[in-house]
Amino acid sequence: MSEVPNLDIIIKGCSKNDRESQKQLYKLYYSYAMSICLRYSRNYDDAVEVLNDAFMKVFSNIDKYDTARPFKAWLRVILINASIDHYKKNLKHNKNQELSETQGMTSDFRPDNEIRYEDLMRLVQKLSPVYRAVFNLYVIDGYKHKEIAEMLNINVSTSKANLTKAKANLRKMLKVYEDAAI
Amino acid sequence: MQPYKDDIDQLFQEGLSSGNIPFDESAWIKMEKRLDAADTIAFAYWKLIYPLAVILVIVLAIWLWPGTSDNAESAPPVVTENIETHNNTDANPSSANNESSTTPEIGAKEKESYKQAPEEEDNAETDTTTLTESLGPSKISAENTDEPDVVRATVSENEATENSPSFTGGGEEYQSRFGGDLKILEGLDWMALDGYRGGEVEMTEVPMDTTREEVIKKSKLLFGLTVSNDWSAVGVSEFTNSGPSIGAIVEYLVLKRISVLAGASIGSRKYSAVGEEYWRPRWMDRSPGNEINTIAANCRVVDIPVNIYYHFAPKGLNQFSIGSGISSYLMLREDYAYTYNFADPNLPDTWVWENRNKHYFGVYNLSVVYRRQLSDKLYLGVEPYFKIPLTEIGIGEVDLYSFGTTVSLKFKK
Known part of the structure; x- marks a missing residue:
């Protein structure tokens, strides 16, 4: 049975290239999909671009989706792949982009008693692209370093080193955040 | 304030799982534009590869099929052997000259002349038949005669032993081998190196001009x-x-x-x-x-x-x-x-x-x-x-x- 009651009908509509069905599917999974895309992207606009790349793949391959299986899991793989594709596409640009992760932290954050979702997301987005990708793949999405290395075309040791650096940068940013909150 | 959790992994795993992002209509508008654009180019051109390949093969087959004009025009130079043979009823041994001539001609013309020759010579004591072969590693070997423009053909059959007498252009012998049904020997040059109808064929040392050598090399x-x-x-x-x-x-x-x-x-x-x-x-x-x-x-x-x-x-x-x-x-x-x-x-x-x-x-x-x-x-x-x-x-x-x-x-x- 589908995770959403009328999902089968929506997917059938999508397979017929029905625009209304496509919008329903897009809307239904927008929040879930955007939460993934935002993690892998530098900002909201980039995330929307990745999201739409992923949904283009979803719509063009909807016939390959097995309705007996969870749609969310299928979508998730496509979203992560689209995010990685986006990262690779901008690799040259990314290499020239040396970010100072702590820059602007004090003014961006509005500390209160709880670290909010938006704040954590912004911290991740402040990471350099390769750190962000490795951190997301390993920590949030559960991939192993060997898989990450293959996905990003880097060495396993590089993946491990990037993860360590990503975590170190996040700690640094969180410290700034904590100091600003005091 | 509650200090951030020291475990980075846990902090982000839990913190990032609670996001609820409201639907953004502008994002869908961008999506819809891409979908509209994709609809216009949705035709999968790569799917044409297989039909096009089949069409290409068919066109090539037609183009290269024997008898088409292009094929005839592009045919390599041929050796024409005019072999005088005896008519079955009007045999005249004296007219069995072992003459053949080497003439670069178009294959199609030669076939034409082969078919028409017996009728034209109907009243003659002997029939002159034109035997055409393509060059390249061919079915008939030729050897020089005293006359510079004349070659003799040597044909041996599969059934024949190594000691079989070879055909030397004589009409009777040629007819006996082929049952009186003279063949136009097509160029089985690349594949049929061993000769026409399985017969052993070897090129004897015939002075060949550059064109002929090129034909063999290309084949x-x-x-x-x-x-x-x-x-x-x-x-x-x-x-x-x-x-x-x-x-x-x-x-x-x-x-x-x-x-x-x-x-x-x-x-x-x-x-x-x-x-x-x-x-x-x-x-x-x-x-x-x-x-x-x-x-x-x-x-x-x-x-x-x-x-x-x-x-x-x-x-x-x-x-x-x-x-x-x-x-x-x-x-x-x-x-x-x-x-x-x-x-x-x-x-x-x-x-x-x-x-x-x-x-x-x-x-x-x-x-x-x-x-x-x-x-x-x-x-x-x-x-x-x-x-x-x-x-x-x-x-x-x-x-x-x-x-x-x-x-x-x-x-x-």
Whole structure:
């Protein structure tokens, strides 16, 4: 049975290239999909671009989706792949982009008693692209370093080193955040 | 304030799982624009490749088919032998001159003259018949006579022993060999090196001009287009899925019976495997106790073979060969769909890899070829093959066996 009651009908509509069905599917999974895309992207606009790349793949391959299986899991793989594709596409640009992760932290954050979702997301987005990708793949999405290395075309040791650096940068940013909150 | 948690992993895993992002209409508008644009170019042009390949093969077949004007015009220079033979009823031994002339002519014209000659000479005591042969490694050997422009033909048959008397252009002997039915010998030059209708043929030392030598040299090289249907499986059973492929090849005759073929084809290898046969992805660690049950794979592969063929003696227009060689696989795209022993939304159902694996000289090829000569330029081949992996193929690191049949259309330049 589908995770959403009328999902089968929506997917059938999508397979017929029905625009209304496509919008329903897009809307239904927008929040879930955007939460993934935002993690892998530098900002909201980039995330929307990745999201739409992923949904283009979803719509063009909807016939390959097995309705007996969870749609969310299928979508998730496509979203992560689209995010990685986006990262690779901008690799040259990314290499020239040396970010100072702590820059602007004090003014961006509005500390209160709880670290909010938006704040954590912004911290991740402040990471350099390769750190962000490795951190997301390993920590949030559960991939192993060997898989990450293959996905990003880097060495396993590089993946491990990037993860360590990503975590170190996040700690640094969180410290700034904590100091600003005091 | 509550200090941030020291465990970065836990902080972000928990914190980022609670996001609720409101729907953004502007994002959908961008999406809709892309969908509208895609609709206009949604036609999958790559799907035209196979029909176009078939059309191309048909056009080439028609173009190169014997008797077409283009073919006749591009035919190599021919040797014309005017052999005077006796009419069955008006035999006149004295008129059996062993004369033949060498004249560069168009083959079609010669055939015309062959057909018309007996009628024109109906009242004559002897019939003059024109025998035409193409140059190249041909069925009839010629030797010089005293006269510079005259050659004699030597023909031996398959049944004849090594000591068989050779045909020297004499009408009676020629007629007796062919039952009075004089043949126009077509150019079976590349394939039928052993001669017309299986007979032994050797070129004697005939001074040849440059043009003739070039004709022979060119005839060793063939170009071809191939269409295959490939059945693949992990192991030597469970060949349940097939995928088409198309390709181009070049074949060169390095020795009398041995040729080397190289080429490239693009197509799909579809197979299924059980979990034990497949590389265990690391993501399975996320679902303890669970394992992959089956994998359905669809891989787009460029196959680059280098094969050697041994050609058996031709029988008429037909010839059999055996081939062996090595293929390199370039995995352009690997699509995998997984089923698990237990459903788990944390595990991916599909996985796609692009340009990840290249297996140089990773597959051993074995094949048998049936080849039929359609014209002096055109050959049709049917080649059942079997491919044995020498290395583990694809991201799944499977022992991928394949078999299938390649249909090829080869032509000489």
